[in-house]
Amino acid sequence: MDSAETATATFGIGCFWGPDARFGAIDGVVRTRVGYAGGTKIDPTYHSLGDHTEVFQLEFDPDAIPYRDLLSQVFHSHDPQHQTRKTQYQNIVFAATEDQQAVLDEFLSTRGPTAEGVGTRVEQPSRFYPAEDYHQKYKLRSVSSFMDAFDAVGYGDEELRESPIAAKLNGYAAGHDVAVAEELPSPDRRPA
Ligand code: MHO
Structure with a gap:
């Protein structure tokens, strides 16, 4: 797939290792990366995060997985009535485009009376700072045979x-x- 056909969405629902893996497995999600966003500190790092939040960013094929479906999975993956005090792990959804904002508004309005109690932050996109390499594809990095295979074909971080x-x-x-x-x-129908 050409990356020109993909859209980008960014969410935070706590420690980014888990959702990086879970959303990466979804059909139609083409690329994932984890990072820091939502705050004002310039060049945050994991150990000097400032007011940023751990987020994961998805590049996806909207024909295969509409933004609304991703949003729905995000809202089923955390408790929107409850916000975490620690900024690092807060629940946050960014509306990257007017289209995403419209879907988000519609999505929240259909939640009925509970929409009022939503504690999840809904914000305009802020700069996304990719996290350190050791946080990217964290679960994959623990499988040495997978990592050896990527090394063998010369993949860098x-x-x-x-x-x-x-x-x-x-x-x-x-x-x-x-x-x-x-x-x-x-087997007999497979090409030789
Ligand atoms: N402190 C947790 C979460 C790490 S996550 C990248 C841990 O070390 O397992 O915030």
Whole structure:
């Protein structure tokens, strides 16, 4: 897929390792990266985060997975009635475009009376600072055979972070289902 056809969405729902893997496994999510956003500190780092929040960023194919479906999964992955005090782990949703803002408004309005109690931060996009390499594809990094295979084809840290294959394997390494063909052709029908 051409990256020109993808859209980008950024969310925070606590420690970014888990959602990086879980959302990376979703069919239609092409790339994932984790980082810091939502605050004002320039060049935050994990150990000097300032007022930023841990977030994950998805590049996705909107024909395969609409933004609304991602939003729905984000809202099912945290308790919107409850906000975490620590800025690092707060629940936050960024409306990157007018379209995303419209979907977000519609989504929140259909939540009925509970919409009023939503503590999740809904904000205009702020600068996204990618996190340190060791946080990218964190679950995948614990599987040495996967890492050896990426090393063997010469992937560096940035290539691993941006790799669509690494996004799927990261989800797989964390135990999430990745799409599997329902039926493989029987051996005699496979090309020789
Ligand atoms: N403090 C937790 C979460 C790390 S997450 C990148 C841990 O070390 O497991 O904030």
